[in-house]
C-alpha cells in the first residue's frame with residue numbers, strides 16, 4: 001500500500017520534539033518516536049480510533065503474559081491515556097530494542113527458523129477460553145469451533161459454505177494455545193544472528209497451535225518451509241483461508257479488517 005510518511009504533519013509532532021523525542025520509524029498505522037532507551041508508538045491521525053486505543057491495552061497484556069513465561073518480548077512499560085502525554089491520542093511506551101531487522105519474507109533460513117521456534121514456544125502457553133485475546137487475557141468462546149463459526153458468520157455468502165464445510169476437520173480442543181497473529185519479520189529484532197526480542201504482539205488468539213502454520217501459509221510461506229514438525233496440510237490450508245478472512249477482510253469481516261498488521265506488505 002502506498003502512503004505518505006510524514007510525521008511532521010501530525011498534530012503531535014511539535015509537542016514530541018519539544019519533549020525530546022525524535023522520529024524513529026513508521027508502519028501503516030503508527031509512527032514510532034524514540035527518546036533515550038524508550039520508544040513511543042502513536043497512531044497516525046487516520047487510524048486514531050477507539051479500536052487502536054484498545055489494541056494497545058491488548059498488546060501490553062500479551063507482552064506481560066509472554067514475559068511471565070520467560071519469552072523474549074519487549075517490555076511495554078506504560079500506556080498514556082488521552083491527554084496524559086498528548087491531547088486526543090493514546091500512546092504506548094516501551095523499551096527501545098537495539099538490533100537488526102530483516103524485512104525480507106524469504107530471509108536466511110536460520111533467522112526464519114528462530115521465528116518459527118518463538119511461535120511454537122508461545123503456543124505452549126495455554127488457557128481455557130478461545131477467540132481473540134482480550135486485555136483481561138481471556139477470550140469470549142468456550143470452544144475453538146464456536147469461535148471459528150463466529151468468524152465464518154461474518155464472511156461473505158460465497159465463502160461461507162466452503163468455510164463451514166471445512167469446520168469438520170477442525171479438532172475439538174480441550175485447551176487453547178497462545179497464537180500470535182502477526183509474523184511480519186519487522187517485529188523480530190536480531191543481534192549477531194540470534195533472535196533477541198519480539199515487538200508488537202498486537203492481536204493474538206487463544207486457539208489451535210496449528211493456526212500458526214495457517215498464518216505462515218497466508219502471509220509468508222518461507223516460514224512454513226522452516227517448520228520441521230509434521231502438520232496436516234489440509235488443516236493448515238483451511239486455517240490460511242480463515243486467517244485471511246479474519247485479518248485481511250477478504251471475506252468481509254468488518255470488525256477485523258483494520259486490525260491487520262500489514263506494515264511490510
Ligand SMILES: Nc1ncnc2c1ncn2[C@@H]1O[C@H](COP(=O)(O)OP(=O)(O)O)[C@@H](O)[C@H]1O
Nearest residue numbers: 025026027029030032039095096097186200263
Ligand atoms: N521497541 C522498539 N525498539 C526498536 N524499534 C522499534 C521498537 N518498536 C517499534 N520499532 C520499529 O518501528 C517499527 C514499527 O513498530 P511496530 O510496533 O511494529 O508498529 P505496528 O504495530 O504499527 O506494526 C518496527 O518494525 C521497528 O522497526
Ligand SMILES: [Mg+2]
Nearest residue numbers: 186187200263
Ligand atoms: Mg509491527
